[in-house]
Amino acid sequence: MDDLIQKYAHKLIHAGLATARGANAPLIGGKDQALVWNRTAQEIPVLTSVFDRLAINSLVFLRPAPPYDRIIGFLADRALKTTGRITPTDCETRTFLHDLPVADQFTAQGMVQALSCRKTVIILTKDRRGQSRGPAVIAPGTVTPEQGFVHVSSVCFACFVKFFSDYLSGLKTGHTDPEMDAVYQQILPFLETSQPGTSPSSSLMSGPFTDEAQATAAMSQAGKQVVADGLVDSYFGNISCCLNPILYISQTGAALDELEGCIDPVPLDGSSSAGITASSELSAHLEIIARTGCRTILHGHPRFSVILSMDCDPDQKAGCPFNTRCHTHCPVSRHIKNIPIVPGEVGTGPFGLCHTLPKAFDGSDTVIVYGHGVFATGDVDFIPAFSHMTAVETLCKNHYLDQVKQLTQRTRKSELS
Amino acid sequence: MPVCLFTGPLTATIAPTSGRCHMMSISPLTGLVGDGSMGGKMGVQLKRAGWDGLVITGKSDTPVGIHIQDNQITLAPAGRLWGMPADRVHDTLAPGKDSLACIGPAGENGVRFAAVITDRYHAAGRTGLGASLGVKKVKYIRVSGTGRTRVRYPEKLKQAREDIVRLTAASPALMGQFGLSRLGTGALYDLMDNRCMMPTHNFTATRFGPASRLNAHAYAAAFQPRRHGCKGCHILCKKIATRADPGASLPEFEAMSHFTALVGLDDIHAVTAANQVCNRLGMDTISAASALACFREITGRDLTPESLMTLLEDIAFDRGSGKDLKHGAAHYAESMGHPAAAMAVKGLELPAYDPRGAYGMALGYAMSTRGGCHLRAYPISHEILRKPVATDRFSFSGKARIIKISEDLNAVVDSLIACKFTFFAAGLEEYANALHGVTGNPVTARDLLAVGEKTVYNERIINSLNGFDARHDTLPDRFFDHPGTGCAQFFVPPIDRAGFESAKSAYYAVRGLTPEGRPTKEKAKQLGIDLHG
Numbered sequence: 001m002d003d004l005i006q007k008y009a010h011k012l013i014h015a016g017l018a019t020a021r022g023a024n025a026p027l028i029g030g031k032d033q034a035l036v037w038n039r040t041a042q043e044i045p046v047l048t049s050v051f052d053r054l055a056i057n058s059l060v061f062l063r064p065a066p067p068y069d070r071i072i073g074f075l076a077d078r079a080l081k082t083t084g085r086i087t088p089t090d091c092e093t094r095t096f097l098h099d100l101p102v103a104d105q106f107t108a109q110g111m112v113q114a115l116s117c118r119k120t121v122i123i124l125t126k127d128r129r130g131q132s133r134g135p136a137v138i139a140p141g142t143v144t145p146e147q148g149f150v151h152v153s154s155v156c157f158a159c160f161v162k163f164f165s166d167y168l169s170g171l172k173t174g175h176t177d178p179e180m181d182a183v184y185q186q187i188l189p190f191l192e193t194s195q196p197g198t199s200p201s202s203s204l205m206s207g208p209f210t211d212e213a214q215a216t217a218a219m220s221q222a223g224k225q226v227v228a229d230g231l232v233d234s235y236f237g238n239i240s241c242c243l244n245p246i247l248y249i250s251q252t253g254a255a256l257d258e259l260e261g262c263i264d265p266v267p268l269d270g271s272s273s274a275g276i277t278a279s280s281e282l283s284a285h286l287e288i289i290a291r292t293g294c295r296t297i298l299h300g301h302p303r304f305s306v307i308l309s310m311d312c313d314p315d316q317k318a319g320c321p322f323n324t325r326c327h328t329h330c331p332v333s334r335h336i337k338n339i340p341i342v343p344g345e346v347g348t349g350p351f352g353l354c355h356t357l358p359k360a361f362d363g364s365d366t367v368i369v370y371g372h373g374v375f376a377t378g379d380v381d382f383i384p385a386f387s388h389m390t391a392v393e394t395l396c397k398n399h400y401l402d403q404v405k406q407l408t409q410r411t412r413k414s415e416l417s
Numbered sequence: 418m419p420v421c422l423f424t425g426p427l428t429a430t431i432a433p434t435s436g437r438c439h440m441m442s443i444s445p446l447t448g449l450v451g452d453g454s455m456g457g458k459m460g461v462q463l464k465r466a467g468w469d470g471l472v473i474t475g476k477s478d479t480p481v482g483i484h485i486q487d488n489q490i491t492l493a494p495a496g497r498l499w500g501m502p503a504d505r506v507h508d509t510l511a512p513g514k515d516s517l518a519c520i521g522p523a524g525e526n527g528v529r530f531a532a533v534i535t536d537r538y539h540a541a542g543r544t545g546l547g548a549s550l551g552v553k554k555v556k557y558i559r560v561s562g563t564g565r566t567r568v569r570y571p572e573k574l575k576q577a578r579e580d581i582v583r584l585t586a587a588s589p590a591l592m593g594q595f596g597l598s599r600l601g602t603g604a605l606y607d608l609m610d611n612r613c614m615m616p617t618h619n620f621t622a623t624r625f626g627p628a629s630r631l632n633a634h635a636y637a638a639a640f641q642p643r644r645h646g647c648k649g650c651h652i653l654c655k656k657i658a659t660r661a662d663p664g665a666s667l668p669e670f671e672a673m674s675h676f677t678a679l680v681g682l683d684d685i686h687a688v689t690a691a692n693q694v695c696n697r698l699g700m701d702t703i704s705a706a707s708a709l710a711c712f713r714e715i716t717g718r719d720l721t722p723e724s725l726m727t728l729l730e731d732i733a734f735d736r737g738s739g740k741d742l743k744h745g746a747a748h749y750a751e752s753m754g755h756p757a758a759a760m761a762v763k764g765l766e767l768p769a770y771d772p773r774g775a776y777g778m779a780l781g782y783a784m785s786t787r788g789g790c791h792l793r794a795y796p797i798s799h800e801i802l803r804k805p806v807a808t809d810r811f812s813f814s815g816k817a818r819i820i821k822i823s824e825d826l827n828a829v830v831d832s833l834i835a836c837k838f839t840f841f842a843a844g845l846e847e848y849a850n851a852l853h854g855v856t857g858n859p860v861t862a863r864d865l866l867a868v869g870e871k872t873v874y875n876e877r878i879i880n881s882l883n884g885f886d887a888r889h890d891t892l893p894d895r896f897f898d899h900p901g902t903g904c905a906q907f908f909v910p911p912i913d914r915a916g917f918e919s920a921k922s923a924y925y926a927v928r929g930l931t932p933e934g935r936p937t938k939e940k941a942k943q944l945g946i947d948l949h950g
Contacts, residue, residue, distance in 0.1 A: 001815050032815045033923045055825060055866045057818045095583055098846075116861035117846060142822050143799050144815065146806040252589050253803045261906075262807075266595075271634045273595035274607040277803055280587050283594045348593060349586025 001030035001058075001145075005038045008060065008149040015233065017064055017156050023133070024065040028145055030058045043136075049108035050140070054115060058141040060148030067190040068156045069134040071163045074183045076102045076124040076135050086122070088158035089165070090306055091327060091372035092236065095346050100155055106136070115140055120151045157233045157301070161371075163187075164307045168400065171407035173314045184404075191401070194230065207295065207381030215241040215248050216263050222298060222382035223256035231389055232256055232300035237373070238279035240297045241382075242289050245269060249278045249285055256300075280347045284375075287358035294365070294377035298385040301373035302393035304400050309341050309368045311403075327370050336399065339392055341368045366392050418443045420549045422518075422558070423470030424460045425834035429566040429649075431574060432851040433581045433843075434836035436461050436648035438470075444544035445552075446529040446704070446745050447764035447788045448883055450876045451544035454792075454831060455518065456655070457536030458648035462516040465562025476553040482510075485560040495556040499525060502697035503534035506557060512536075515561040521699025523733040524551035528743040530704035530766070534696055538645060538655055538666045542701040544765065544787055569857030577851035581843040582651060588842035590802045591652055595633075597838060598644070601656040602670035603633035605797075609674065612801060612810075613902055613909050614774035616767070617678040619710035620760045620893070623771045623901030623909055625678035633673075635685055642667055652838060658689075668692035668702070674769035675706030680713060680720050687722035694726060698733035704745055705729060707766030711746040712738065714758045762789035763889045772892060773901040773909050775800040775810040780820050780920050783890045786876035794823040795837055804841050813916045817923035825869035832872065833865075871944045874929070878936045878948060887934030890921060 009026045012018040018026040028038045031051055037044060047061055064072055079086045079102040086100040093100070101114040102122045114121035120139040126132045137155045141147030167184055170176035204225065205218040219239050226232050226239075237256045240249035247266045254262035266275035266282065268289075275282060285297050312326065312334075322329035327343055328351035334341040340360040344353025353369050360367040366376045366388040376388035420442045427435035438460030444451025463471065466487050473483070480495040498506050503521040510517060516536055524531035524547030531547025532540045541547075550556075568574050585591045592598050609615045610628040617625045625631075636642065641660040646653035656667040668676065668688050672695070676688040695702045709728055713720055720728070731739030741749050746766050750759035760767050765788025772779035777796030785793040796819070800810040808819070826845060830837055833848060845862035852860050892912070901909030925932060929940035941948035 004815075030815070032818050033926055054863060055822045055870070057815060057822065095587055098580060112863070113861075116863035117849070119846065142805075142826075143819055144806055144808055150806065251803060251807075253806055270594075271632075272607045272611075272629065273600055273604045273633050274611045276590055276593065276595040276604050276608055277801070278589055278593070278595070280589045280593060282589060286594065345583060346587035347589075349583065352586060 001032055002036060004145050005030045008145045009038045011149060012062060015153060017068060017153055018062055019065050024063050027061040030145055046106060046108050050111050053108060053112045054140060056140040056142055058145040058148055060139050060145060060152050061136060062152050063134050063136045064156055067187040070183050070186050072122060072135040072159045073124060073132060075159050075163060076122045080104050080124060088162040089371060090158055090161045091346060092154055093158040097154060111138055120155050153233050160303055161306050165310050168311055168403060171404060204383050204386060205381060206383060209243060215243045218382055219248060219263060220259040222386060223259045225386065226298065226300050227257035231302045231393060237300045238281050240285045242295045247286060249282055251277045252279050283348050283354040284357050287354060288361050288377065291358050292361050292377060295380050296378040296382050296385050297375060298382060298389055299373060299375045300389055302389060304396035305368050305374045305393050306371060308336055308396045308400055309370050330370060336396060339366050339368055340364055341370055343370045420473045421470060424464045425832055426852060427833050427835065427855055428460045429464040430568055430855050431578050433578055434650045434839045435834060436650060437834050437836060438463060439831055439834055440533060440541045440546050442546060442549045445548045446545040449763055449788055449880050449885060450786050451546060452787060453541030453543050453546050455535050455541040456539035456647040457516060459516040459518055459535050459560060460834065461648045462560040462562045464566055465564045466560055467564050473553060473555060480554045480556045482557040482559060483555060487563055498556050503699050504537065504697050507537045512559055515559050517557060517559050519557035520547040520550050521697060523699045524548050526733065526735040527551065528700060528732055529745050530701040532699050532701050534699055540696060547699045568855050570854045574851055574854030577847055577854055580847045584842040585839060590841045591838060597654040598652050600633040601654050601667065603636055603673050605670045606632045606673050608801065609769065612774055613904055614771045615674060615678050616769055616771045618681055619679060619714045620771060620895055623774060627683040631677050631683060631685055636667055639685060640667055654838065662689060665689060665693055666696060671769045672702040675703060679706055679710045682720055684722050687725060691725055691729060694729045700733060703768050704766040705732065707760060708742045708746045708749060711750050711758050712742060715753050715755045757894055760893050762892060765789040770797060771901055772896055773912055776813050777816045777820060779892060779912055779917060780816050780924060783892055784820060784924055786873065786880055792837060793827055794820045795827055796823065798841055802841055813920040817920050818927050820924060821927045824873050825866050828869035828872040829865045871946065874936060874941065874944050875946060881935050890934050
């Protein structure tokens with residue numbers, strides 16, 4: 001258990017969600033017969049009590065690093081004044097976490113109550129003067145600390161997407177407020193210093209690949225680069241490489257930066273079902289390859305692509321009969337520049353993206369799935385796929401910032417007039 | 418010994434996969450708690466008839482059938498059906514929309530691993546419950562209900578259903594290209610061979626050469642199956658042939674594996690025929706195949722498709738070698754002076770996952786309250802299928818607590834009642850919401866796990882009272898003494914006995930048992946169980 005605790009503490013730090021030292025350092029506990037922690041902390045007695053009262057074997061406690069502390073703190077504060085829950089609408093949260101409960105006390109009882117119903121809880125406590133130490137995200141696991149790691153990082157991702165989506169929507173409808181404006185301004189410097197896809201795509205292995213070893217090595221390399229460049233979080237995303245007659249694809253739940261030993265060979269003729277552990281998007285990958293003849297597919301969750309995929313004209317949305325089911329039923333042909341946006345849920349259900357995504361590749365080598373992420377293809381290797389993903393995220397980020405700037409200026413002008 | 422047949426609080430509602438019911442008694446095969454989940458529509462009909470469950474006590478002098486039509490319960494003479502195979506019982510009684518569970522000749526003739534066959538295609542296979550009904554001379558149970566389950570908060574239940582269905586749609590193991598919905602449980606066949614976990618030649622090896630032509634793809638090509646499932650299920654993992662042998666129920670993964678690799682045969686038509694014979698005569702395919710693999714090892718006589726059928730029939734009709742084999746692999750091997758050849762835990766034959774390739778499975782087999790069972794803890798979920806996250810399958814690290822929590826969870830699943838497959842994707846979080854919607858009583862995953870813990874401890878108490886303790890919580894020596902079959906990527910060593918014993922001790926501590934594996938009054942009291950004596 002010790003090695004797993006340390007591993008996921010390092011991953012949180014590496015992902016920029018935590019710091020190595022100080023208040024934002026991750027605290028992770030694991031228990032088989034005895035309970036062990038990755039470090040000492042004043043929170044341990046209360047968290048130990050959580051272990052005693054829940055059937056769990058691990059727990060991640062994190063006061064997220066900036067800018068997530070500001071974002072989650074803002075959303076949590078708003079939630080405490082209303083429903084007690086944050087309800088992001090991105091695909092992963094909707095599917096796996098449902099919503100994010102918030103508590104205003106750091107007590108074992110409060111955490112146990114929330115974690116008896118949901119996979120995570122956000123704690124936002126304030127002292128008598130109304131000052132907060134910043135939010136904390138807590139997530140347990142029943143199998144390994146990886147569950148807590150995945151859920152904590154999912155919360156950070158979901159809140160990031162929700163804040164920026166809400167802010168843009170608020171500007172368009174005139175529903176922002178000074179507090180939200182202030183948080184945005186506080187976060188802006190972080191956005192300006194973090195550019196998506198800073199690694200050169202040319203550093204990736206060039207194809208064509210001639211054997212399994214080359215194909216899987218190229219996948220591992222591309223997966224690491226996608227994670228390193230912030231184009232995907234935690235265990236999200238998937239990747240494949242077709243070497244006729246086999247499709248090599250990342251396994252379900254595999255972290256893209258740890259693909260060694262986690263790639264399934266799937267015969268294109270369906271003669272083996274060993275790919276039952278392959279990514280939930282296997283069907284979409286197979287169909288895309290069959291339709292386009294591409295050889296590589298890269299899927300990540302770049303944040304501003306996800307945020308802008310959910311951006312819709314408020315008037316149009318108000319009149320749309322499907323406005324509560326945009327993620328599955330959006331009837332409009334939508335694009336960012338010339339990049340199509342399609343609805344679709346994870347997997348192969350009746351509203352699964354396997355029914356919408358492959359067709360969209362008929363006219364583009366990059367497609368965004370509503371509230372979910374970007375799929376990009378390459379003809380022989382991952383260089384173009386990585387370039388496409390980086391380009392679309394850069395485009396979306398710049399487009400987002402421009403929109404906010406214009407909307408803010410317009411709001412100021414109207415206030416002045 | 419009473420035989421109980423129970424529905425759960427979700428039965429006959431829109432909660433996904435809640436159409437099953439559960440049968441239980443003391444196993445005639447093992448002497449342990451014996452139970453089996455029963456698919457089909459029996460649970461739904463029983464609930465609609467207004468009954469939560471049925472407790473059958475005493476026994477009849479002559480064969481009978483139990484008829485339940487709403488609140489009317491009658492016993493009907495069944496002498497004319499005695500001796501009849503299960504499929505003919507269904508043909509004769511033609512239940513239509515009613516649900517019909519029956520035993521075959523195996524249950525009548527005291528085969529200790531006799532099954533109960535429900536609605537033609539579904540078996541409560543394990544632990545010999547067919548023999549439990551046979552002793553009582555109960556040939557069949559027919560149920561028809563016209564009522565409806567009242568739901569307190571339909572919208573809440575609907576939301577829970579949507580959440581669960583969305584999660585299953587996102588699960589490659591369930592609804593993916595090679596998932597159970599498309600290929601049936603046979604989808605696991607390639608994976609088990611690929612992971613060097615396929616029990617081969619009575620567990621003397623863990624890979625089977627011809628496996629690649631005996632997989633789900635081969636069955637799909639040969640039989641062009643259609644999908645079928647339990648009432649109210651959207652996964653539909655059961656496969657029924659439309660070609661070659663139309664209407665035949667195709668074998669589940671366990672039968673596919675054990676009637677090939679375990680017994681040393683490589684003919685999918687023989688597997689399908691053996692599976693059908695077991696269903697018609699009412700026998701558990703896992704135990705039957707394992708008993709035959711044990712027979713093969715001890716006698717040195719290889720099986721052929723023909724001798725396989727003959728031996729299965731001999732078992733069911735209590736003749737020839739079947740007279741000894743009908744008592745199960747452990748009794749047979751003991752009687753032949755080769756107890757080590759029985760690949761069973763506490764008398765229950767092991768299913769098709771070799772524990773040398775998954776140490777959680779090793780611990781799960783050993784600790785299971787019904788003997789060599791993969792479903793009590795179901796560690797394949799995380800050790801092989803990577804859900805909710807992957808664990809190191811060649812390590813005991815952390816497994817004691819994982820197995821304990823999983824056992825508690827699966828006891829809840831068997832009580833709700835839902836299908837365990839759904840839990841490759843959904844969790845108690847979603848099912849607690851469904852239960853809240855049905856009953857109107859707020860309940861959390863934590864509350865449910867507490868119920869599961871109490872259930873498992875209760876079973877431990879029952880087994881302890883019947884003389885079972887740590888001496889029985891172990892695996893056949895073969896797994897500690899011999900390696901499995903490795904591959905280019907990895908070696909499959911024997912299980913380290915010290916590591917296993919250490920994990921076992923950790924399990925006892927986590928479960929609240931003594932170092933000898935016995936329950937304590939203190940822990941029982943803490944769980945709300947009054948433990949006398």
